Amino acid sequence: MELRTAILSDLVKHKEMGILQSEIESHFGFSRAHVSETLSILVSEGKVIERMEGKLLKRVWLTEFYPYPISGTIRIAMLASSEYVPFLASALSVCAENKITLRFRILKSAYDVMDSLISGSSEIALAPFYSQIVYSIVTRKIKILSSIASGGSSVFTNEESLQSNIGTSDTSTMILLSRTFMKSLEKNVEVYDDPHSAIASFESGKLKFITIWEPFCTVLRKKGKYMEQLKYEEALGDIPCCASSYRINASAADGKLFREIVNEYGKLIKDGMTSTKLGEAIEIMSKEMGIQQEIISESLKSYRFLEGVDRELLMRYMDVLKIPVSMSSIEDMFP
Structure with a gap:
């Protein structure tokens, strides 16, 4: 197997753990020089990221699994749902204005989305409120940024x-x-x-x-x-289906950017979905999900899009989940 292909395949398996360069050398039996040259090419193409551990060891990740912030980049993890189209459109708009690169991944399960956020390979998670609440209570490492929608x-x-x-x-x-x-x-x-x-x-x-x-x-x-x-x-009823969230250790700059995205999202909802980025977001989701753009556009009518989070409504949701929790614990879920 070609070394390039072997490295990329192995990095997929290791996800946020990454691989030491020395492990690549020993595992595949290639010389240090050949491994270094191949990794340099992959880094230049933006496919992998390297990071020194101490003075001698170098760890490598696929860019999509890199568990540390990437300068000038915001990464969003989400499920395959048209519910996230308006939020994605808002993120595209704000990131373009701030000359920030927006990367996103559509993952298979809510577990994967939330684990991506906790591990550091995503800055924002778009996932069911159910999952957001459970992870917030159990890990105490995330904050809920906004509601997304109910219905759908x-x-x-x-x-x-x-x-x-x-x-x-x-x-x-x-x-x-x-x-x-x-x-x-x-x-x-x-x-x-x-x-x-x-x-x-x-x-x-x-x-x-x-x-x-x-x-x-x-x-x-x-x-x-x-x-x-x-x-x-x-x-x-009106209980939100999904929400957006971020890690509590996000930088002040990222926190400011997240608030801008939520403000833009609120404006988009109030203005009747007239963002110039909405069509771009629909096109992106269409390609990722294998669903016609017309279907995605029509499906947006099934949602009641929301920005804020009603704490009393959230308490009712906790009753539905049969999770006993105090109002102070609910307040701790938010910035």
């Missing part, structure tokens, strides 16, 4: 399926919606990470029910053959 998810039924099970993502609002619909999650629950494969299982009859979010709800509605049994707002 539903339970669908495939009447032709002979099964009695439901497909849902885990550690997310989907699991709450599934619990409301099924009454119990003790059996007949199939947890998925990939919404595309989950929809394929649903349409083939392997799943009787599916709890899914936008833009995948719009995809199923347009099929015209699946019954929409329960909508988010019918089960959870």
Whole structure:
């Protein structure tokens, strides 16, 4: 295997841990000079980042997994959801104004998104409120920046399926919606990470029910053959589905930039989604998710976009989660 390919493949496996250059040399059996030359090329291409550990050791990471701040760059981790389009548009706008490079990653699960934030490989996490709250309480290392939206998810039924099970993502609002619909999650629950494969299982009859979010709800509605049994707002009302968050050890400069993004997001919501960056954000998400831009644009109508966080509403959400918590603990989740 070519050394370049071998290094990149191995770095994917090691994620935020990275690899020592000496480990690359010993593991793949190449000379120090050849490894150094290959790494220099990868660094110049922006694919990897190197960092000295002490005076002699050098550790290497894929840029997307680098667990330290990158000068002039803000990284956002998120799930594959059209709910994040307006926030992404706001981030694109603010970063362009400040000549900041914006990188983003769409990850498979809420766990992955939140772990990315905690590890340092992302500055902002866009994830279900459920996950944000759990990580905030358990780690005490993150602060919730803003709400994103409520609504935008539903339970669908495939009447032709002979099964009695439901497909849902885990550690997310989907699991709450599934619990409301099924009454119990003790059996007949199939947890998925990939919404595309989950929809394929649903349409083939392997799943009787599916709890899914936008833009995948719009995809199923347009099929015209699946019954929409329960909508988010019918089960959870105005409780926010998702939120944005950041690490408490963020720099003052980053904190200022985050506030600018949230202010821009609030302005975008109030102005009726008229940002020039909205189309760019839709195009980006379309390519990443493999969903037509028209579908993503239409799916935005399913959400009630929010900026602030109502503390009393959040207390009600904690009751839904069955997590006993004081108002002071809730206040600690915010800057």
